[in-house]
Structure formats: C-alpha cells, structure tokens
Amino acid sequence: MESPKSPSRKCFEGNIYIRTPLVESIELRKYCAGRQVYLKMENCQPSGSFKLRGISNLCKYAVSNGFTEVVCPSDGDAGLATAFSAMKMEIPCHIIVGQKTPMVVCDAMRSYGATLERYGDTWEEANKHAIETITNTKTAFLVHPFDHLAVWQGHSTIIDEIVEDLDGQVPSIIVTSCGGGGLICGLVQGIRRHGWEKRTKILAIETEGTHSFNLCVKAGGKRVRLNEISSIVHTLGAYEVCEQVVQYFRECNPPILSRLVNDAEAAEACIRFANDHRCLVGLGSATTMASVYTGIVERILTKNEDLHETLYDQRDEQEMNETEGPIVILVCGGGEVNLNIIEENRKLFNLHKI
Incomplete structure (x- = not known):
C-alpha cells in the first residue's frame, strides 16, 4: 500500500505524545x-x-515518505490517536468506524477534525474497506492500529x-x-x-x-x-x-x-x-x-x-x-x-x- 517517497511537506518535529507520570x-x-x-x-x-505513541510515530513516518493524508480503521483508541496526530500535523484524516462504535468516541474523533464513516460490524470489515478506500489514491496512507514497525x-x-x-x-x-x-x-x-x-x-x-x-x-x-x-x-x-x-x-x-x-x-x-x-x-x-x-x-x-x-x-x-x-x-x-x-x-x- 505504500508508494510515495518524496516528502511533500516538512515532517512534524518533536513528539506529539507526552511523557506520562x-x-x-x-x-x-x-x-x-x-x-x-x-x-x-x-x-x-x-x-x-x-496508542498516541505508536500511531503518531506512524503518521510522521507516512508524511516523511510523501503521503499527505491518513486513513485508519478503528473503533476506538487507534482512531482517536490517528485523528489527534493528524490534527497536530495539519493533514486530512478519515476514520472508518464500526456500526456500533459509541457516539462519545465518534464525537471525540470529529473534535480533532477527522471525517468519519461507519462501516461493518468488525474491525476486519472496516480494515478491508479502508484498504479499498485508498486503493485508487497515491496520497493516502493506511494507519494500521498495531502491525507496523x-x-x-x-x-x-x-x-x-x-x-x-x-x-x-x-x-x-x-x-x-x-x-x-x-x-x-x-x-x-x-x-x-x-x-x-x-x-x-x-x-x-x-x-x-x-x-x-x-x-x-x-x-x-x-x-x-x-x-x-x-x-x-x-x-x-x-x-x-x-x-x-x-x-x-x-x-x-x-x-x-x-x-x-x-x-x-x-x-x-x-x-x-x-x-x-x-x-x-x-x-x-x-x-x-x-x-x-x-x-x-x-x-x-x-x-x-x-x-x-x-x-x-x-x-x-x-x-x-x-x-x-x-x-x-x-x-x-x-x-x-x-x-x-x-x-x-x-x-x-x-x-x-x-
């Protein structure tokens, strides 16, 4: 799914996550x-x-490799972390959530500036749809919630x-x-x-x-x-x-x-x-x-x-x-x-x- 290599903008400097007690x-x-x-x-x-630690690092990786927007299939914390990271990096973010994702989570994602789409009853269904969503674009990066270095x-x-x-x-x-x-x-x-x-x-x-x-x-x-x-x-x-x-x-x-x-x-x-x-x-x-x-x-x-x-x-x-x-x-x-x-x-x- 990864292809662009020429960064189109300066990568976000510094940490998006914080040091916790x-x-x-x-x-x-x-x-x-x-x-x-x-x-x-x-x-x-x-x-x-x-999740903000790993997801923000992945979003920075995406931007440094030339991607200009992020898509994440998530019912919860990974989506929130992606939306927050994208807000800080000033890039578009689209989150694909399940049909049963609580409104409190959806509202929080929107408050960070993400667009939302409800699809499927499981994360796997949302992930499959996310892959299909970015297939015809070279600018969107798929943010996997847990499987990336x-x-x-x-x-x-x-x-x-x-x-x-x-x-x-x-x-x-x-x-x-x-x-x-x-x-x-x-x-x-x-x-x-x-x-x-x-x-x-x-x-x-x-x-x-x-x-x-x-x-x-x-x-x-x-x-x-x-x-x-x-x-x-x-x-x-x-x-x-x-x-x-x-x-x-x-x-x-x-x-x-x-x-x-x-x-x-x-x-x-x-x-x-x-x-x-x-x-x-x-x-x-x-x-x-x-x-x-x-x-x-x-x-x-x-x-x-x-x-x-x-x-x-x-x-x-x-x-x-x-x-x-x-x-x-x-x-x-x-x-x-x-x-x-x-x-x-x-x-x-x-x-x-x-």
Whole structure:
C-alpha cells in the first residue's frame, strides 16, 4: 500500500505524545504480595491512551515518505490517536468506524477534525474497506492500529521513561493488556534496548472472548485465529494478533506470560480503580487492573498458580534472573470511557455502586 517517497511537506518535529507520570500505588501493594507497585499513567496522553505513541510515530513516518493524508480503521483508541496526530500535523484524516462504535468516541474523533464513516460490524470489515478506500489514491496512507514497525518503536518509549523514573530499579513484571499485540512488541523492544530481558517478565492480559494471543500461547507459539469476539471489551477485539508478538513469545526474551479475566471482572475493575485512584479507565485498560484485583499477579509472584495457569508458559529458568523488583502496571487508557458507560456496565453485571 505504500508508494510515495518524496516528502511533500516538512515532517512534524518533536513528539506529539507526552511523557506520562509513573505513580506509586500504595493501594495495590496488598494485592501484589507487598511489592512496590507503580502505575504508568498512559491514560494521561492527549488522545486518551498509549496508542498516541505508536500511531503518531506512524503518521510522521507516512508524511516523511510523501503521503499527505491518513486513513485508519478503528473503533476506538487507534482512531482517536490517528485523528489527534493528524490534527497536530495539519493533514486530512478519515476514520472508518464500526456500526456500533459509541457516539462519545465518534464525537471525540470529529473534535480533532477527522471525517468519519461507519462501516461493518468488525474491525476486519472496516480494515478491508479502508484498504479499498485508498486503493485508487497515491496520497493516502493506511494507519494500521498495531502491525507496523513504526508503531512498535513509538510504544517502546514507554520503557525509556520507566527506566529513567525507576532510577536503577528493575521491575520484575510489567503488566499490560493485549489486543493486537503492538504494545507488547514495543515493550519487548524497549526492554531489550535497556538490557532487562533476563530480569523482567511481561504479563499480557486479555478477556475471555478476545483471547487471540492466549490461543497462540496454547498452540505453542503458532499464530491462531480467534473464531469470534464474544467479549464486550471491543477495544481488545483482534481476531489475530500480529506475527511479531507471536515470534517474541517464542523467543522468550523477555518471557511473555498470558492470562485471562472475564468481562465482569474487567467491569468491576473499572469501579475499583476509580475508587482507589480517582481516575477512570476503559474496559481494555481495566483488564490489566482486574489481573491485580483477582489475584493473578500475586499468584505469579508467590508461585502459587494452578497447573492450568502455568502449563503453556515459555521460560528458561536457568537464564532468568528472578528479582524482587517492583511491579509496573500500564494504565493503557481508554477514550471510550465515561461515567455513563461505567454505570451501564455496573448494571449489566449487577456490581456494587460506584
């Protein structure tokens, strides 16, 4: 899909994303075997999520290679990040959203100057339409939400900031949600760049019903397609993760662990995190919090997991230097969240009030 090579305008200088805080959470220590816990607050990004790091880097890549407009198939954070990046770079942006994309997300994209088109019920349908949309133009660049080297490189800057803020401490586990795998690819690249690959594990959390990476793990590191997306956590809904994240899993350098939570646990985590830390996160980010609140992280730390949880883990215990380092939890963000949505999910799962 890429063809122009002569830049038609000067590429945007400087970062579109911001450096986000790394905040210690006293509240979550009791769920993590007493370890220090730090929250990397990617929900503070101007577009609402970590996606701005990788997507802005990809948009800059597009402009530097001669493209003058961007098209992105996305129901949420990738579209918001693309629209925000295009606004800052002063280039046209067209977002193809699904028929069920919430109005709060669509309104935010429009506020950044993007044009919107509703098409299909799944991301794959929107992506196919996006490819067709740019077929007859040489000026439009297709912004893939997670499968591009520039995206991974952008996401890897999260690790650069964590390294500086921890000032010599090395985390034992970095906990993150997993959709298409782009964020994890960036984390792996950053971890390797700073030599943490034998001291830090990545814990990838999905929901039951968006578990495309978990399927690959259970297949022994083979790329497997999810039959259907049955979870309400649509922001993590990729039928297939990118091939690169599966390769990184096989390499086990750093080890990538895969665990699942259910929709109700993610919805409850939204409420508990809001009460504990006075900020809102979307369901996709809340899957990460759910792994803490439900005891997944603590069981890993205390080596108290059941066999069915650890059966498919790839690890080299002789080479891995187990540390007592802190836990870093990525608060990935979520531009699709507001109080009304949290309340709707609370009622759906009959949870306690906010």
